[in-house]
């Protein structure tokens with residue numbers, strides 16, 4: 001059983017997109033995969049409760065049937081920092097709620113549990129909890145998604161330093177090349193390779209959907 005945590009240098013960076021693509025690649029190689037979005041902020045109210053796009057995508061990409069709540073135990077309607085959404089509801093996110101949900105997924109005995117973070121690595125969940133604490137608790141392997149743009153070198157390096165400071169390994173990273181006209185694109189990717197010093201799973205251009213993104217990824221470093 002491999003436990004992976006998909007983080008990024010920021011929000012809106014391509015975590016869900018690449019998580020789906022990685023799950024597809026693994027599933028195509030006959031691995032059983034389940035997706036997990038422990039905390040979501042930005043949901044639609046439906047008859048069956050709050051539903052978040054990321055979690056629905058991960059639920060759909062899972063090779064084992066999962067209830068929505070199993071994929072996304074904590075959901076907030078507002079698309080804001082989750083600890084602020086929690087404060088507004090006078091509640092506090094606790095690590096035990098996340099570990100309980102994670103343990104339930106571990107019990108499914110899939111080959112991979114793919115957790116998508118929210119925002120970046122050090123996302124606060126309360127005054128005393130970060131989402132990174134969940135990844136640390138289970139010693140997850142970390143995949144970093146980097147949207148390649150001006151400013152990403154610093155963000156990528158800071159993320160890598162924080163992950164390693166927490167004692168976790170970066171098992172791979174993805175260059176999300178949303179702007180193929182970025183000046184010095186190749187040089188930026190080469191700099192990122194140096195700064196991150198972990199396997200590059202792929203450089204993904206702007207594509208139609210996550211299934212197309214999968215074609216640019218080599219997931220063998222995740223085996």
Ligand SMILES: Nc1ncnc2c1ncn2[C@@H]1O[C@H](COP(=O)(O)OP(=O)(O)OP(=O)(O)O)[C@@H](O)[C@H]1O
Pocket residue numbers: 008010011012013014015016017018054117118119176177178204205206207208209213
């Ligand atoms: N390579 C790509 N090609 C085309 N569209 C992309 C690509 N990467 C990301 N996107 C799009 O950019 C938007 C942001 O990506 P995504 O939702 O995966 O980010 P995220 O890091 O998961 O954000 P959040 O922090 O909200 O979870 C989405 O609309 C997604 O479909």
Ligand SMILES: C[C@H](N)[C@H](N)CCCCCC(=O)O
Pocket residue numbers: 011012040041042078079080081082118119120123
């Ligand atoms: C609403 C958004 N799409 C994400 N779900 C939450 C991002 C929180 C980022 C918090 C922060 O680091 O400032």
Ligand SMILES: [Mg+2]
Pocket residue numbers: 015016017054116
């Ligand atoms: Mg997402």
